[in-house]
Structure formats: C-alpha cells, structure tokens
Amino acid sequence: MSAYSFESEGINLPRGAWAKTHRRRLIWNGREIASFTQGAFRPYLYPVFTPAGFPVTSESPADHPHHHSMWIGVDHLHVLMPAAEGRTEEYTYNLYVNESFQGRAPGRMFETSIEGKETGSGFRVVQHIEWRGPAEWAAADGRLLINETRTWMFRPGERYHLIDMRSEITAAEWALTLGPTRHAYFNYRVAEALQVVRGGQITRSGDAWLDYSGNAGGGHIAGIALMPSANDATWWWFATDWGVVTTGPFRSEAKRLPANESFVLHARYVVHDGDAASVPLADLHREFLVTTV
Numbered sequence: 001m002s003a004y005s006f007e008s009e010g011i012n013l014p015r016g017a018w019a020k021t022h023r024r025r026l027i028w029n030g031r032e033i034a035s036f037t038q039g040a041f042r043p044y045l046y047p048v049f050t051p052a053g054f055p056v057t058s059e060s061p062a063d064h065p066h067h068h069s070m071w072i073g074v075d076h077l078h079v080l081m082p083a084a085e086g087r088t089e090e091y092t093y094n095l096y097v098n099e100s101f102q103g104r105a106p107g108r109m110f111e112t113s114i115e116g117k118e119t120g121s122g123f124r125v126v127q128h129i130e131w132r133g134p135a136e137w138a139a140a141d142g143r144l145l146i147n148e149t150r151t152w153m154f155r156p157g158e159r160y161h162l163i164d165m166r167s168e169i170t171a172a173e174w175a176l177t178l179g180p181t182r183h184a185y186f187n188y189r190v191a192e193a194l195q196v197v198r199g200g201q202i203t204r205s206g207d208a209w210l211d212y213s214g215n216a217g218g219g220h221i222a223g224i225a226l227m228p229s230a231n232d233a234t235w236w237w238f239a240t241d242w243g244v245v246t247t248g249p250f251r252s253e254a255k256r257l258p259a260n261e262s263f264v265l266h267a268r269y270v271v272h273d274g275d276a277a278s279v280p281l282a283d284l285h286r287e288f289l290v291t292t293v
Contacts, residue, residue, distance in 0.1 A: 040108075051272075058243065107134055108132050109148075126149065160272035170263075185247070207234075208230070210225065211226075225279070
C-alpha cells in the first residue's frame with residue numbers, strides 16, 4: 001500500500017455552486033505535505049506544511065495579493081516579434097503582479113496537465129504550464145509566450161521535508177528575453193507569524209541559501225529555506241522583514257531565449273520544524289548541488 005495519496009481536494013458545494021479553480025493535495029502517511037493550487041493568475045503551492053503539521057506560507061496577503069505562498073513569476077518578459085520590413089518589435093508583459101504593473105499588462109500561467117507518481121526515493125509531480133499574455137488585439141486568448149515543464153520531487157521526513165523543483169521554460173513561437181528585473185524567479189512568502197517584524201529570523205549563507213524561521217503558533221518554531229542551484233547562474237537575493245523571499249538570475253542582465261529553445265532553473269526548498277540551526281542546511285545544499293550538475 002502506498003504511503004502517498006495525490007487527489008483533488010473534495011469540496012461539498014451546495015447545488016448550483018461551482019468552484020472557481022482547483023487544488024490537489026499531496027498526503028504522506030496521513031499527513032498533508034502541500035497542495036497544488038491553480039489560482040486566477042498562476043499555479044502555486046499552498047498550503048505548505050512542516051512535518052509537525054504547521055503551515056509556513058501565506059496565500060495572497062493583503063499588502064501583496066500576488067504573493068502566492070510558493071510560486072514562480074517574472075515581471076519583465078519581452079517578446080521579440082517579427083514585423084514588417086524585416087524589423088523586430090518588442091511586446092512587453094508582466095507575469096508577476098495580478099494587474100498592470102509599471103505599464104506592463106498582466107499575463108497568466110495555466111496548468112494544462114499534472115501527474116504524480118511515487119518513486120523509490122519520494123514522490124514526483126510533473127506539471128505542464130502555459131505562460132500567456134492578456135487578451136489583446138489579434139490574440140483573444142492571450143499570446144502563448146512560454147511552455148513550462150515544472151517537475152517537483154518531494155522527500156518528506158520527520159524533521160524536515162525536501163521539495164526540489166526543476167523549471168524548464170521553452171520559448172514558444174517567438175524569441176524573448178526575461179529581465180533585467182528583481183521580481184523573478186523563485187519566490188515564497190512566509191506566514192505572518194514567522195515574519196521578522198513578529199519576532200522571526202532570517203538566516204543566510206552567502207548566495208547559497210536563505211532560511212526564514214519563526215513562531216508558527218503555540219510557541220512552536222518552524223521555517224522554510226530556499227537554495228537555488230549555483231550551477232544554473234549567478235543568483236541575486238531579496239528578503240524582507242515582512243515575509244517575502246525572492247531569488248533569481250535576471251537582476252543585472254536579461255536572459256535571451258530564442259524561439260523553441262529551453263532554459264532550466266533548479267531550486268530546493270527545505271520545510272522544517274525548529275529554527276535554521278536545527279536543520280543541516282549546509283549539508284542539504286551540498287547534496288542538492290550534486291544532484292543538479
């Protein structure tokens with residue numbers, strides 16, 4: 001009998017009511033690990049639980065409603081569109097904020113398929129996601145900008161859960177650039193109780209990893225660490241005392257992606273009980289780098 005279940009969340013709605021989107025829960029030995037949620041603008045992981053069952057992320061907080069727990073976003077996406085007389089025009093989109101941001105119209109990310117399977121070392125989930133621009137002239141359904149394959153590997157445990165993510169993005173019909181921007185690529189927003197302004201703590205090891213821990217409730221300390229793969233690129237970090245963490249390789253220089261070509265980024269999340277010192281983060285980071293060579 002499998003230790004895992006991966007099923008759509010059952011909501012017993014009254015007759016005549018419908019759910020707006022969907023959520024699929026991953027459960028291990030009777031304990032919920034996380035749920036895959038399709039929001040109005042993007043798919044994301046929420047809620048996210050520690051081994052002891054404490055939620056450590058926040059979904060759509062009032063100050064930044066586009067902060068969706070654990071998510072991917074890019075607010076400078078430029079499509080290089082062939083035009084008349086052999087020229088190229090630049091179409092500019094925002095796939096980070098849920099409305100026009102600094103003049104850039106909001107796009108959406110749609111999950112087109114998702115599959116989960118138990119492996120010898122954990123549970124693997126593969127999502128296929130379309131990045132589309134907004135409805136516009138000559139593109140009523142939004143232009144297809146990127147096809148993404150997002151692969152998650154879950155290895156739950158008694159002290160911490162490991163969540164490894166591989167994001168492979170492929171430019172659709174046209175070449176594009178991502179960035180330069182500070183609003184990209186891997187993001188998470190901690191639950192309010194964990195914020196530094198409420199007594200939480202940020203622990204950082206150079207550019208290798210960053211941990212955000214605090215009181216998850218009832219005096220229980222918990223947190224979440226993010227460690228991108230240094231093999232991918234040079235990473236820039238942003239973390240605030242009010243709870244958001246972002247890291248990405250597009251801060252100083254844009255990434256150009258020719259049509260139909262791909263680019264891969266990796267990150268590991270460590271969701272844990274206790275503070276940063278109670279988890280072997282340095283060892284887990286070294287192990288992760290070996291797996292992403």
